[in-house]
Amino acid sequence: MDILSRTPFIRLEHGSGGALSRELVEELIYPILKSDTYTELNDAACISAKGDLLYTTDTYVIDPPFFPGGDIGKLAVFGTCNDLAVSGGKPDFLSVGLVLEEGFPLDQLKKILRSASSAAGENGVSILTGDTKVVPQGKGGGIFINTSGIGERRFPGDLSVSRITPGDRIIVSGPVGSHGITVLAAREHLSVGNRLESDCAFLFPLCESLYPLGKGLRFMRDATRGGLSAILNEIVSQAPFGIEAEEVNIPVLDPVRSVSDILGLNPLDVANEGVFVAVVAPDAANSAIEKLSRFETGKRAAVIGRVIEDHAGKVVLGTEIGGTRILDFPRGLLLPRIC
Amino acid sequence: MDILSRTPFIRLEHGSGGALSRELVEELIYPILKSDTYTELNDAACISAKGDLLYTTDTYVIDPPFFPGGDIGKLAVFGTCNDLAVSGGKPDFLSVGLVLEEGFPLDQLKKILRSASSAAGENGVSILTGDTKVVPQGKGGGIFINTSGIGERRFPGDLSVSRITPGDRIIVSGPVGSHGITVLAAREHLSVGNRLESDCAFLFPLCESLYPLGKGLRFMRDATRGGLSAILNEIVSQAPFGIEAEEVNIPVLDPVRSVSDILGLNPLDVANEGVFVAVVAPDAANSAIEKLSRFETGKRAAVIGRVIEDHAGKVVLGTEIGGTRILDFPRGLLLPRIC
Numbered sequence: 001m002d003i004l005s006r007t008p009f010i011r012l013e014h015g016s017g018g019a020l021s022r023e024l025v026e027e028l029i030y031p032i033l034k035s036d037t038y039t040e041l042n043d044a045a046c047i048s049a050k051g052d053l054l055y056t057t058d059t060y061v062i063d064p065p066f067f068p069g070g071d072i073g074k075l076a077v078f079g080t081c082n083d084l085a086v087s088g089g090k091p092d093f094l095s096v097g098l099v100l101e102e103g104f105p106l107d108q109l110k111k112i113l114r115s116a117s118s119a120a121g122e123n124g125v126s127i128l129t130g131d132t133k134v135v136p137q138g139k140g141g142g143i144f145i146n147t148s149g150i151g152e153r154r155f156p157g158d159l160s161v162s163r164i165t166p167g168d169r170i171i172v173s174g175p176v177g178s179h180g181i182t183v184l185a186a187r188e189h190l191s192v193g194n195r196l197e198s199d200c201a202f203l204f205p206l207c208e209s210l211y212p213l214g215k216g217l218r219f220m221r222d223a224t225r226g227g228l229s230a231i232l233n234e235i236v237s238q239a240p241f242g243i244e245a246e247e248v249n250i251p252v253l254d255p256v257r258s259v260s261d262i263l264g265l266n267p268l269d270v271a272n273e274g275v276f277v278a279v280v281a282p283d284a285a286n287s288a289i290e291k292l293s294r295f296e297t298g299k300r301a302a303v304i305g306r307v308i309e310d311h312a313g314k315v316v317l318g319t320e321i322g323g324t325r326i327l328d329f330p331r332g333l334l335l336p337r338i339c
Numbered sequence: 340m341d342i343l344s345r346t347p348f349i350r351l352e353h354g355s356g357g358a359l360s361r362e363l364v365e366e367l368i369y370p371i372l373k374s375d376t377y378t379e380l381n382d383a384a385c386i387s388a389k390g391d392l393l394y395t396t397d398t399y400v401i402d403p404p405f406f407p408g409g410d411i412g413k414l415a416v417f418g419t420c421n422d423l424a425v426s427g428g429k430p431d432f433l434s435v436g437l438v439l440e441e442g443f444p445l446d447q448l449k450k451i452l453r454s455a456s457s458a459a460g461e462n463g464v465s466i467l468t469g470d471t472k473v474v475p476q477g478k479g480g481g482i483f484i485n486t487s488g489i490g491e492r493r494f495p496g497d498l499s500v501s502r503i504t505p506g507d508r509i510i511v512s513g514p515v516g517s518h519g520i521t522v523l524a525a526r527e528h529l530s531v532g533n534r535l536e537s538d539c540a541f542l543f544p545l546c547e548s549l550y551p552l553g554k555g556l557r558f559m560r561d562a563t564r565g566g567l568s569a570i571l572n573e574i575v576s577q578a579p580f581g582i583e584a585e586e587v588n589i590p591v592l593d594p595v596r597s598v599s600d601i602l603g604l605n606p607l608d609v610a611n612e613g614v615f616v617a618v619v620a621p622d623a624a625n626s627a628i629e630k631l632s633r634f635e636t637g638k639r640a641a642v643i644g645r646v647i648e649d650h651a652g653k654v655v656l657g658t659e660i661g662g663t664r665i666l667d668f669p670r671g672l673l674l675p676r677i678c
Binding site for chain 2 (some may be wrong): 012013015016017018019020021022023030042043044045046047048049050051052053054055056058060061063084086087089093095096097098099102128129130131133134135136138139140141144145148149150151158160190220222224225226227230234237263265271273328329330331335336337
């Protein structure tokens with residue numbers, strides 16, 4: 001009799017460190033996550049390192065854990081890998097920390113772990129080490145997943161805001177708002193058919209294609225929580241320059257736009273999980289768009305604006321109806337558990 | 340006006356990626372955690388690596404977050420560092436992932452982060468990267484902290500169970516049960532005065548003192564969830580040998596023993612956060628005890644048993660009253676959120 005039929009739901013004892021904890025890890029979790037590198041259930045895994053590594057972490061608390069285009073397992077792998085990729089690193093190794101709420105269905109856990117394992121395996125990323133905790137009912141949110149990630153530095157510089165100068169072009173790698181709007185629609189059970197899908201994607205190939213731009217590549221950041229609005233504002237917040245963007249150039253898929261209207265949200269303000277912003281030198285912009293367009297995920301990549309000397313600290317948006325407005329950090333926006 | 344007086348409790352907007360998220364990170368979290376190495380709020384931090392690294396992760400969900408002898412911040416730093424230390428590595432770098440529940444007091448968050456920052460700083464460990472998520476009230480447990488850790492391999496072998504052979508001695512580095520019993524007493528508001536204190540400690544110096552034993556050092560593991568009972572059983576569970584231990588030799592502090600009796604718990608079954616088990620060659624045992632005893636935390640280190648050829652897969656405990664019993668994995672033990 002397998003573990004799913006014996007205990008179909010997470011119990012507190014699964015977290016006690018005793019026999020049931022061991023059973024959960026050895027019979028369900030480890031067989032799915034184990035790999036050539038994660039070969040033993042030790043306290044720590046070994047990495048043979050050379051050169052510069054990049055290191056990052058993110059916790060995923062998304063609700064619901066399954067949504068059109070992905071699930072929390074895939075998201076937890078891709079999200080952390082994307083943080084490495086936009087920082088100039090090739091995602092190599094991940095740790096996975098689970099916080100499970102008492103009552104969470106083991107078959108869902110199994111699906112999520114399989115999804116995480118495939119998402120990593122298909123992209124040459126190894127899950128190296130893990131941990132599982134259980135919290136009582138009412139003290140958790142079903143499943144939370146922390147992943148930390150280690151990557152080998154591939155881009156030889158520090159892709160920080162300090163490289164940006166007026167005249168630089170702002171690029172988005174794809175249509176914005178799809179992830180956030182899809183998750184909200186799924187959470188609210190909006191009947192929008194299957195027209196919406198999260199953009200959840202592994203961005204390293206796209207980012208890597210831009211590394212050869214060298215000095216022409218100034219900065220990259222994936223546009224997660226707070227969406228495009230937050231990233232553009234982060235870029236200018238401490239800077240002696242501003243950003244000028246044209247709303248009409250910002251790609252947004254039609255169904256995302258229409259559901260955003262229904263929900264009263266701006267697609268520029270919501271989280272993406274497969275879209276990044278790149279700032280490039282003026283003479284690198286065409287080349288960057290051409291490189292990104294070779295990827296399915298990057299087909300709609302577009303130059304949406306440029307860095308300007310005036311309006312320091314501000315993002316000025318040319319609106320579709322011909323006016324301009326200041327695009328601020330999203331404020332008072334209650335989109336909990338979007339990633 | 341500082342952030343604590345403006346918003347004394349965590350609000351959902353602190354997790355939205357917008358203005359309030361940024362405020363929380365820039366005004367409260369980052370100033371406390373930042374270090375020489377964590378110098379910028381980028382998506383990933385850089386490590387210059389050489390040679391073998393060890394990599395681990397752990398999530399801390401302890402309730403209550405403050406307890407005699409420590410708090411969740413210190414625990415999250417020491418716990419993950421200890422996993423590296425018992426695996427033969429010097430803890431160097433940490434990531435910190437926070438999951439905060441709506442309503443969690445910001446002054447407590449500040450105390451916890453300061454504690455984590457000191458725990459790391461005092462021991463030469465750098466917090467390199469972090470992440471903060473907020474979940475709605477009733478979907479979290481106040482504060483959860485994930486830390487992942489990277490350490491430089493200092494012990495030149497793989498301290499795995501496969502190195503163990505019959506005749507080897509079993510050592511515990513200090514009195515067992517203090518952490519688990521202290522946390523339970525604090526949670527249940529037992530009035531045991533200040534006689535109890537968690538053993539929460541940074542174990543690298545003790546572990547490092549044993550690395551020179553070389554081949555004589557077979558295996559180390561910190562005795563966290565499931566306590567000494569779980570570790571001893573993990574050692575033998577797949578092995579062609581057994582373990583024989585003497586209850587009378589296992590150090591337990593008097594107040595821990597008496598509160599355990601009140602609670603109906605066995606101190607051997609509950610979590611420690613500053614105690615590890617080492618398995619050493621017979622001729623290395625005295626030297627190991629001598630080395631450990633030089634440390635305050637290791638003063639009560641003791642040989643508690645040995646590896647035997649018979650009783651394969653079992654831990655046989657010689658009891659204080661002269662009999663023997665099988666010491667099994669703790670079963671049915673409901674000690675949620677003990678670490």
